[in-house]
């Protein structure tokens with residue numbers, strides 16, 4: 001397994017210095033009552049950590065705030081960011097490294113930005129993206145051209161024709177300064193109420209399933225390899241629609257994104273599988289929300305999945321090849337990628353968490369405990385995964401265009417499941433006009449979902465026949 005060496009780095013944001021700018025808008029009682037609360041820690045980073053502070057402004061509980069524009073001005077030394085919002089917001093700002101990013105978290109912010117907005121950078125901002133991060137929490141992730149500090153963060157209430165706005169500056173600093181700031185100690189002038197307001201970058205569990213404390217041994221191996229007679233009444237199939245929320249995946253157009261295609265196909269697949277009443281079908285996400293790769297794997301384990309199907313759609317960056325390369329591919333886990341393209345794809349998909357503004361996680365104790373047991377079962381699991389990949393390709397062949405070399409393997413994080421046969425399906429290339437047309441229409445989505453469903457049936461028929469021998 002790979003061990004990430006990157007550390008979480010953050011900058012404590014001394015918001016108190018900006019309170020004056022909030023003027024009468026600030027409700028100081030609310031600030032005291034709403035002093036930041038450390039996030040629940042599930043496998044939280046051991047070193048570093050990001051610091052943040054929050055400002056609670058007066059709020060009208062009836063209206064949900066909306067962001068209507070994100071404006072960038074300035075240059076590579078100092079870049080001003082202005083986020084226009086329809087009402088006052090509670091914001092939490094911090095920075096991360098590996099790569100350098102600035103994160104703005106806001107409770108329940110809706111984004112009503114022009115479709116063209118996002119991606120275009122200026123000055124210290126190389127790109128930005130936004131969306132739901134978890135239920136009730138929205139996020140803007142700003143990719144920085146280099147190490148930077150957040151300064152002058154303030155909320156300006158609406159005045160005259162100007163909308164209210166969250167504004168702040170990004171100021172270029174050296175890598176050494178960035179590293180020095182984060183030593184873990186907030187500036188001494190910080191309010192004691194805010195001290196220790198460490199913003200742990202572990203996301204709140206977005207899924208209803210109970211979280212497993214670190215160090216808990218893995219769930220018992222139920223299948224494959226379960227003794228006959230002990231099999232669960234209905235096999236559990238976990239469908240994993242790729243991306244979501246702040247992480248759109250491949251963006252073909254403002255309305256057609258990988259996250260919307262994968263969710264549509266996943267919902268169709270669930271409907272088809274539920275019709276037969278043979279399976280307990282679970283989805284890692286059912287709405288347009290962000291779910292980390294770690295949460296997806298944990299979700300599968302908590303449900304003791306018998307089969308895990310991750311759904312994605314690929315795209316080629318090289319426009320010259322875009323119309324020539326098309327078709328679906330199916331991946332299983334391997335530390336050695338089947339080819340360079342497979343390796344690059346896995347790296348791209350594995351970066352989903354980074355894109356959404358999660359800090360890189362060091363290997364946790366949980367992982368170490370699990371590793372001891374992994375070898376015992378993963379060979380058999382890998383065999384089952386490869387069997388399912390074969391069945392998928394056989395069933396998809398007649399109904400869905402396949403890529404020229406559709407049977408592949410690579411080190412996808414989401415496939416690292418020692419107990420559960422797991423595959424990742426790239427439905428096709430969103431960079432190819434024919435594939436895109438098929439993937440963005442309900443009929444095309446239904447076709448591919450039904451091919452996958454047939455393969456699921458074939459898989460369990462085969463597995464159960466083997467177990468009964």
Ligand SMILES: [Zn+2]
Nearest residue numbers: 242249312313
């Ligand atoms: Zn993807």
